[in-house]
Every structure is written in structure tokens, then in C-alpha cells.
Amino acid sequence: MKRKLLFFTAVAAASILVSCEGVDSIGEEVLLIPVKNGEEFQYIDTDGKIVINPQFKTATVFREGLALVETSGDNPQFGFINEDGKYAINAQYNQATIFSEGLAWVVSENSAPTAIDTEGQLKFTLQDAETVKIFKEGLAAFSIVNEEGEEKWGFVDKTGKVVINAQFSEVSNFSNEKCAVRNDDGKWGFIDKEGGIVINPQFDAATDFNNGKCVVTYSDKQGVIDIEGKYIINPQFSTMRIDGDLYLVNQDGKFGWCDNDGKLIINPQFSEALPFLGNKLTSVKSGESYGYIDKEGKYIINPQFELALPFNGSLALVTSAGKVGFIDVEGKYIINPQFDDVSLDFIVYKLTGESVFNTVSTGIEVPEDCIQAFVMALSNGDCDLALKLSTGSAAESVQSSIDAGCDEYQSEIVSVTCETTEDASACACTENRDGMDMTYDYDLKKVDGTWKVSAFNKQMDLGE
Numbered sequence: 001m002k003r004k005l006l007f008f009t010a011v012a013a014a015s016i017l018v019s020c021e022g023v024d025s026i027g028e029e030v031l032l033i034p035v036k037n038g039e040e041f042q043y044i045d046t047d048g049k050i051v052i053n054p055q056f057k058t059a060t061v062f063r064e065g066l067a068l069v070e071t072s073g074d075n076p077q078f079g080f081i082n083e084d085g086k087y088a089i090n091a092q093y094n095q096a097t098i099f100s101e102g103l104a105w106v107v108s109e110n111s112a113p114t115a116i117d118t119e120g121q122l123k124f125t126l127q128d129a130e131t132v133k134i135f136k137e138g139l140a141a142f143s144i145v146n147e148e149g150e151e152k153w154g155f156v157d158k159t160g161k162v163v164i165n166a167q168f169s170e171v172s173n174f175s176n177e178k179c180a181v182r183n184d185d186g187k188w189g190f191i192d193k194e195g196g197i198v199i200n201p202q203f204d205a206a207t208d209f210n211n212g213k214c215v216v217t218y219s220d221k222q223g224v225i226d227i228e229g230k231y232i233i234n235p236q237f238s239t240m241r242i243d244g245d246l247y248l249v250n251q252d253g254k255f256g257w258c259d260n261d262g263k264l265i266i267n268p269q270f271s272e273a274l275p276f277l278g279n280k281l282t283s284v285k286s287g288e289s290y291g292y293i294d295k296e297g298k299y300i301i302n303p304q305f306e307l308a309l310p311f312n313g314s315l316a317l318v319t320s321a322g323k324v325g326f327i328d329v330e331g332k333y334i335i336n337p338q339f340d341d342v343s344l345d346f347i348v349y350k351l352t353g354e355s356v357f358n359t360v361s362t363g364i365e366v367p368e369d370c371i372q373a374f375v376m377a378l379s380n381g382d383c384d385l386a387l388k389l390s391t392g393s394a395a396e397s398v399q400s401s402i403d404a405g406c407d408e409y410q411s412e413i414v415s416v417t418c419e420t421t422e423d424a425s426a427c428a429c430t431e432n433r434d435g436m437d438m439t440y441d442y443d444l445k446k447v448d449g450t451w452k453v454s455a456f457n458k459q460m461d462l463g464e
Contacts, residue, residue, distance in 0.1 A: 029313035030350070032067075032083060034059035034343035035324060040072055041343060043085070046315055048326070048335035052085035060345040060357060064099045064118060068345075068357055078106070080120075089120035095360040098345075100134040103158060105360045113142075113360050115160065124160030131361040137174040139163065139193065153181070155195075164195035176209035176227060188216070190229070199229035215240045233262040243275035246295075255284070256297075266297035274310050274351065281329060283308035283316070290318070292331070301331035309350050317342060317350075367425035367444045368416045370451040375431060381408035391447055392454040410434055418444075425451070428459070 032043045032051055041059035043052035058070035058078075066080040071091045079091030080099075095107040103123065105113045113132045115123040126132060126142055130151060133141040139155040144166045146152055154166035155174075170182040178190045178198060189201035205217035212227045216235070223235035224247065233240075237258075239250040246257045246265060256268035272285035281292040281300055291303035305318040315326040315334055325337030345356050370389060377386040378398070383406035387398045411431050418427035425444040430437055443455040 030061050030346060032062055033312075034061065034067075034346055035339040036341050036343075037339055041069075043067075044335075046313065046326075046334075051083075052081070059343050060098055060355060061343070061349050063355075064102065066099055066118060068096055068098050068104075080104075088118070089116070096357065097132075097134050097360055098355045098357050100136065101138065101158070103135055103140075105132050105134065105140075107360045107362065112362055115140075115158075123158075126156065126160065129362065131359055133173065133359050134355075137177070137193075139174050139179075141171045141173070141179075142166070155179075163193070164191070167195075172206070172208055176212060178209055178227070180206035180208065180214075199225075210242045213242055215242060232260065233258075236262065241275055244278060246276070248273060248275045257295075266293075266295075269297075274308075277310050277350075279311045281316075282310055292316070300329075301327070304331075309347065312350055317346075367418045367420055367427055367442075367451045370444060370453060371416050371418075371427055371429050371442055372413055374453050375411060375413055375429065379409050379411035381406050390453045391445070394443075394453040394455050397456070 029046075031046060033046070034041045034043055034056075036042060036054065038054065039057075040054040041056040042050055042054040043059070045051050055072065056069040057072045057076050058068075060068045062083060066082060066088055068078060069081055069091070070076050070078050077091040078093045078096040079087055080089040080096075082088045092108065093106040094109055097105045099118060102117060103115045106116055107113055112125050112127045113129050114125040117123060128144050129142040130145055131143045135158065139157060141153055141155055143151050143153045146166075151169075152166040153168045153171040154162060155164040155171075157163050168181040169184055169186075172180040174193065177192060180188050181191050181201075182188050183201045185201070186204075187201035188203040188206040189197055190199035190206070192198050203216040203218055204220070207215045209227065213224050213232060215222055216225055218235045221235035222237050222240040223231055224233040224240065224242070226232050233247070237249040237251055238253070241248040243257065246259060249256060249258050249264075249268065251268040253271075254268035255270045255273035256264055257266040258264050270284040270286060272290075274283050276282040276295065281294055283290050283305075284293050286303045289303035290305045290308035291299050292301035292308070294300050305320055306322070307319040309317040311329070314328055318325060318327055318337075320337045323337035324339040324342050325333055326335040328334050348354055348356050374386055374389045377383070377389060378401070383398055383402045387395060387402070390398050411433050414430040414432055414437060416427060416429045418425045420426075423446040425442075427442040427444065428439055429442055430439045432438075439459045441457050441459055442453055444451050445454050446452075
């Protein structure tokens, strides 16, 4: 339970800081909610009745009539089910994204990312792609590694044709006919669907456009630009989030709301807050508990919950005594707290309109990449990903971290060096943790064609 609560809070905070998605998509009510008691996910309706029995290791909300699920057992695979709980596309993939605009990306063993339709028919494969993102406004971002070993991003259309060559260091998604891209100098600007620069690179960070507005970062402060790149609100807040006609802002560590002129409407006073997303109420944290306020900043449901999400139709997810339940707009329980967990995908969808399954990647081909992914997964508190990147005693160590709560920590990789044979590698990785360099020895081996960490230990410093 400790790990779940930490994960919930981390996702909520991250979504407030970086998301700039459309309110309409976020506001759609989820009628089948993936929750679990014990080890497997099931689906319940808005009355709390079990509609699809517990059986899945991972489960998403339904999009375009299908939900992405991962089977339980020793060899989990991804597939897609319909709202009756029957497989529309059999579980057969090592990785998969949700469906978006009629297509999903899947990766089979030792294969490149392939696009499939909702019937499971293969449409095309991107043989050279390292990572691909779901389609947005008819285009999907993909990355390749060039001859210099640098990852570069471009875009393909729904036929698999490259329409924007891989040339950018990082990209977001197309929205309002524009996409944020980062150049080699680390500055963000915007391109059109032909790849032409329409807003010059000048920002330290940028999100997606939402109804002609976009949050950008400049000199550690966030503001809002219009479709031409002109400031609507000059950079002045620590964080901002477009919230309909308002903006959820962070000022001096407290959350409140401002209008389109930057004038504060609800004074920053809450230690945590979520956007209204078209609802009349939203959740805020006061002291150690969450409650719900209206758009005048008045409490309608007093703080009493451990955690609380925005409303999903007439219901809102809350946690009490470590259990998940659902309340109505008066704060009365419609579904009593009884579930151990709710799908992370449901949380992300309600907060951002997005998914945790927006990308897939090819198998890790070099041990250095595996170590970097493994270290970053652990430091970010994503022990499930670290578990997938490990085997043997390393996997046992990760499982111990999961059991202990999988806390996040600050880490930056300084260097990685490896001595590699055909199917084994011995590496040394130096990390900087809280200002101190630490070196770890890693053993890796190939499992089904991809590198995994099999063991790791901190090097002894005889001077200590």
C-alpha cells in the first residue's frame, strides 16, 4: 500500500506540472474502471459491480472500444479486450500502446514496432525505429539512432511514410496543427506538419497546445503563449496548467488559480491541487488530507481523504484507510472503500487525458542502454520497469525494493563502461547521488535477444 500511495502522489504532481491536454478528452466518463484486490485487475461499473472478473496483471481504461491488458503468469503478454471481457486481439505482444486514431503500436519478440488496426491487422513496420509514440492528428513520432549514436526524432503518417525526417533531439505531440520540438542546444520551439519551424526555439520547456494556448518555461518560470508564439501571460509562476478558462498555478510552493490576464482568482494556498477539468469541484490538499472546493475556492467537501481524484462523471475516486472507494458530489460514498488499487492508466487518463502506454521501443541492443534504463527506473521509483529490465539476483533485489516501498531518489549517471561478449557483459557505472559519486559493478546477459541486468553491487572504497 505504501508504494501505491507514493505512486499516486507522484503521478498527480507530475501531471500538474507538465500536462497541457484538451479538457474535452479528460472529461469523458470512464464507465468500466480497472481496480484490483490482491494481485490481479478486474473491471467494475459505476455502481461497483464486477463486470470483468479479476485476471489481468495490467489493465487500461477502454479507448475506441478496446482496453489494453497484460496477462498474469510466468510469461505475461499484451493483448486487447472488448467491453465484454473477451479478447478482440489475442495476448501475443511483448509491448503495446493503447489505440489512438484507429491504430496501436505493438512489439513482438525480437521485432521492430508494428502498427495494427482495431481488427489486429498489421499495417506497417518501422524497421529502424528505436521508439514510437501513438498517433496524434494523423502523425506519430519515431526515433532512430544516427551514426554518431545520437537519438533523433521525426514523424510518420498512417501509411508508415516518413513525412518529417528524424532531426530533433526531443519532440512532443501534434496539437492544434503544431508540435513542440527541442533542438541540439536544448531549446524548444514549434513545427508545423511539414516540419517547418513556425515558432522559433527559445523556450526551456514546452507542452502541447490546448485550444490555441500553450504553457512554456523560460528562465525557470512558466507562462502562456498563443498560437503565434506571443505571450498571453508572461513567465511568472513556478508551474502552470491550463484548466479551461482558468490556469492552475504554483506560486511560492502553494497552488491557486489565475485568469487569462494572470490575475489570481483563487489565491495560492493549497499544498497540492488538481485542475477542475470542466467539473464544478476539484480536489485540493489542506494539511494532511484532501477535500473538494468550488470555483470560488470554498470547501464543498471538507478535507478528509488520504488521496482524491477529479470527478469521473458523478463519481470521484478517493482513498481512506488505504482502500479505494468512490464518492458523489456531496461527499457520500457510492462505492465504499474496498479496493487495494486502481489502474495507473485510469489515474493518468483522468488527470491528463493520456495513458501510461503511449510509447513502445525495440529490444535493448547494447548493455550501456540497459544500465541507463535500469538506473533511471529505480531512481524514478518505477520498480516495475526495473523488474522487467532485470533477471536473476538483480530481479530479486528489485523485488525486495518493491516490497519495501520503492522510494524515489536523486541520481545522475556520470559514466558507463562495459566489456561485452556475444551474450554477456561486465560494466561499471558511476552515478552521482546527492552530490556524491558512487560506482557500481553490473553483470548483464542476453535474455531472448535483449540485455538484462543479472547482478549488481557497489564497488568497495578501501579508503572508507
